[in-house]
Amino acid sequence: MKMSDYWTTMASLVGMLAFCQTILQLVFPPELRLAFVHLLTRMRHVFSSHTYFDITEIDGVNTNELYNAVSLYLSSSVTVNGSVSSAAGNNSNTRLSLTRVPNSSSVTFGLSNNDRITDVFDGATVLWEHVVVQRQVQSFSWRPMPEEKRGFTLQISKRDRALVLDHYLDHIVGKAEEIRRRSEERLLYTNSRGVSLDARSHPWDSVRFKHPSTFETLAMDPERKRRIMEDLREFANGQGFYQKTGRAWKRGYLLYGPPGTGKSSLIAAMANYLGYDIYDLELTEVQNNSELRKLLMKTSSKSIIVIEDIDCSISLTKRDKVKKKNKSNNGCYDPDLTSCGSGLMDEPGSSVTLSGLLNFTDGLWSCCGSERIFVFTTNHIEKLDSALLRSGRMDMHIHMGFCRFQALKILLKNYLRMEEGDVDGVVLKEMEECVEEAEITPADVSEVLIRNRSDAEKAVRELVCVLKERVVRRRKSGGVKKKKEEGEDEEEEEAEEEQEKRALDSPNRNREFFGFENEKDEVEEK
Template identity: 65%
Template sequence: MASMMGVLAFCQSLLHTVFPPELRLASHKFFQRCLNWFSSYCYYDITEIDGVNTNELYNAVRLYLSSSASIAGTRVSLTRGLNSSTITFGVSNNDSLVDTYNGATVEWEHVVTQRQSQTFSWRPLPEEKRGFTLRVKKKNRQVVLGSYFDFVMEKANEIRRKNQDRLLYTNSRGGSSDSGSHPWQSVPFKHPSTFDTLAMDPVKKSEIMADLLDFANGESFYQRTGRAWKRGYLLYGPPGTGKSSMIAAMANYLGYDIYDLELTEVKTNSELRKLLMKTSSKSIIVIEDIDCSINLTNRKKNSNSGGRKNNHDAASPAPLGANEEDDGSTITLSGLLNFTDGLWSCCGSERIFVFTTNHIEKLDPALLRSGRMDMHINMSYCSFPAFKILLKNYLGYEETNLVLEELEGVIDEAEMTPADISEVLIKNRRDKSKAVQELLEAMKIRAEKTREKKWLESKRNEIEDEKQVQEKRALDIPQEGFDQLEDSCKKDDEKIF
């Protein structure tokens, strides 16, 4: 054995002497190329550090492999972050996972090696050298290079956006962009409202969700049609019908940030444009109770309301842009229209504008047209399908657990908002039967009041119509008879109202 070891050592030294390092390296490369030539696979290396910079593709692959449901492996690395409720998995060190894309099977291997002792560097490198090696068949090379890496990057961005904390922004005069500070102030957005918990007709809810999803996935459509990648939603209806909850559900569904724009804090149209420029993509810009922020009343209705000028009583609308405090704000209707559908509204992409109002008839038609407010959503009183969602959310009742025929027959006439019903359910959530019974009694009382209110309104309209008819005939009626008719109308008003 000793003699054989000596012979091998002598042969090795002889080879090193006869064959220089350059020749040995060339021979190794030649044999490696031969092996690659006859192999049916090709390999792509993605290192964590590209020179001195972080490789974004490595981070995207790591994030994609940690969340992709299409990947199967026998050995994975499980992690759970601090204050996190979800467990993520990834590729273990020096292990591999298999993925499938458009019929092509690829294999990812996470290669981790110890880095050799490094010389002085202005940026310290990690002790471990990490990277991914992608093995794919040569016949699928075009699929991988053509669209697979783009798919991985897109999925990673989507996962990153869903995992990151969403923010709720608000504007203030103290943060004016002229002073160099950011005009928006933010807090974490933690609203629990979702479309599953939203008390709304399921058919209408599905239409809204489909429209939102089409918008979020419609980048190529908007580019092809030459339209700005934005969409407007108008939420209108009585107070307490869930307009704010709808906005929160939209943000949670798409994973967008919310910019709550307070118009009373904006002085000029120029400042309004600067606020728009400071908003990010994938966001929802909200103006709640827009009819109360500044005067955006219907110009046609105002012009036809009467021919008298110089009448500045309390019922007359204030000048456009003047708010209740008269603090010098000069926002105009034109400035707000350009904010939502002008050239400045295109300084970004994937934005949603949401306006809410309790009185849609007060808003100017120019603000409501398609292109500004593309979808009008009537947040009306609670319907029976929405009521069943509230019962399930607050009391845990399913449709088969309770006889709902009596409630179904009275809920439409009661005209109760989801907020009114929720208050009754919250107050009696420990006693389900009591909650339902009290809610039924409350609905019957409200339904009776609603019927009386409608009857009184109909009688008032009849009296008003009769007055108008008699006024037209006033020239043909003697003064004594006209006075008797007026006294009779007054007595009817006192009797009814």
């Protein structure tokens, strides 16, 4: 038999099988039909000159990132009038689904259920099919299963197999990444209590993240800003480094300082700078460590996982003191937090423990994704358990302090569009002299400037008044405060002592100690 005859016979056979499949779908009951369809599909694949790959939405318990990448890639090949870009061949009959996420200004295109689209890559034509099937009804299951199974089936010619596996999929992932970055639409995720954590449902609710804070608008010493940006950039470009050194590709930042000093604004600036999504983890809504772990598993890479006000979220403050008591009682306690389990520092009603939290950031599970940044914020670093501060846990401690002269100039520029040269020299000098002593937060400065933003000169005058008032008030109350401070708060001293001890215990002690000594304005790298 000639080769061409062979292929003609094969083609008719495949055609016949496809025809039988359609007939079966129309005549037989669903269960029987499904079994036949499976059988015929298998036979068709055996005789076919094509290879098929399934890319399912859920891969075991994790969301399959490749599914999301393909979805994004294919939606980008579609132009507004419903036709398909030249690279994707002639698909003008393709049915498209249109989506508009709440609060979004743009419409997203996607393939409708069970529809197909062709694409051309390096001379090879491939066919994508979006497959959505109803899950079979189960009589009983401990775990509620999703109603639909979604996935893409990629059909390629057998001879293009190597090309597709080696390059095409990488090309799709890269393109999807680029599209996401270009679209500059970041998502802000948050968790809520009682959301089922089955394989399909997503325990995170998301909204479009459009925080305008950037490193340019952030009022902060420019040198510290530069160091943070450099650190972030090195992290984002550091895949090779992390792989070579055998470290998980993640980084931790602890932001601490009084309210209104820009901790949340810094997180938003980080996300905007790197183009990452934010997962704002509400720890009080998490019922136990295992739920915490599942939440972590459902985060994607290139994201910032934030726990704000960590000292208020779970009791991380008492452990040292309880440990001290234990020590004086019987002289023995477990110094390693990983064995503290649900014991010492658990808050009544919450079974998320410090060890659970540290496993979340540090343990094996924390590496189930990559390129992730953990950020904790607190107004009271002195209240945090030493385990959280220990070196290797949070790579950088960043103190967000009261407004200084450099930061003040940035705020003047942001709110009043005033450069240094636009402000009267004498007034500027006055500001410089009293801003530090005034101990005013950037939030309070912003408040004054916003109030008077239509009249820049008035804004500056009022700001100087506010600064001077604060200085006078502080000087007056300084004496009273001093007396109070001397008498009260042994606890605070204790905390400081503790802090120093921790610093000295640390393998990076010189740096860490240096950091605390210069706490006011340090970006401290662990």
